[in-house]
Amino acid sequence: MLNHIIDPVVHWLNLAGTVVFAVSGGLVAARKNLDIISFILVGTITAIGGGTLRDLLLGVSPVGWVGAPHILWICLISAALTYFVAHIIELKHRWLLWADAAGLALFAVVGAEVALAHGTSGMVAIGMGVMTATFGGIIRDVLCQETSLVLQQEIYATAAVIGAGSYVVMTAWLQVDRPLAVAIAFGTGFIIRALAIVFRLSLPGYRRKSPDSGT
Template structure:
């Protein structure tokens, strides 16, 4: 299996995982099956769509290959009939989101490098691919986006993307092993943030100067 095929299947897995998180959010909002499909699709392909629009890729990836939309619809319908079996759906959503975040951070960066962009831009594309779908999910469902909460979030995608770009493009190491190392690093950081409530110091207001 070539690295392009590996990236394709990882990206498809990421779409499925993120689509399930969207469907879980739809279940929490008690939507009908159409709502499940809509939110799952927004979440599953949102980040990749923004990436392709920014890079000028036409047609966008899910227009060229219907597998992406079919995956989102399948994930939505599966979750519609099984969500009631999950006792703590928000907890499941958070952990599945962490999995998708780590996957998309790596695959987004890999796709950026394949397009011939600079290493820095590839890292940014990885971050965009990993975060925008979840942000759309949360905004549409009237939730505070995970990206805006105190826990470490966006940095996890940046870590995975950076490891992949530095390892493959700058150090020229084998792309397959580096992709898995980058994924696990990103996931472990996000898992630690969830488990231990890790976050960066936040800005605290101070009295203004007196003139």
């Protein structure tokens, strides 16, 4: 079970990430005017999609939420409550971005830690952190026919890379105390994503060069 692999700090981070991603899925469902069952479906997939893929690739048996069914209850309750309160939240898209940013930063750290606990290299752990943080949201956006945040110009996956990467560097290489590493890595990933939201920061996109330019 996931609880036996990671320490209590990261365990609670995982639960917090589950809540905020389930809420973010519910907020997308609200924008699409879906029913409560769809809220629960979208919220649950958003919350557990990335972790499920990570555990399958790492060969974890059983997959985290199968061995810890309370995670499904957390998803169900969080998404269902969102159904009843989403209509009183103004600027739903802005709330979605902030909820998603928190979940992104949380799950990037959790994914990297779970991978390290299974003996992967630092590079693989970073990849698993990014996958944990982004894959559930990708499935959410596909189901709801939204343009995925990963494919938008604003910095998104980059924040997950930096969050997971900073955690791996601090714990695997610099031997920083894990609770401190968790706090710093989460804060780093969240701040980078927050700055991207507020200031609409993005990395330079590819620009096709004209054949007549000579370059």
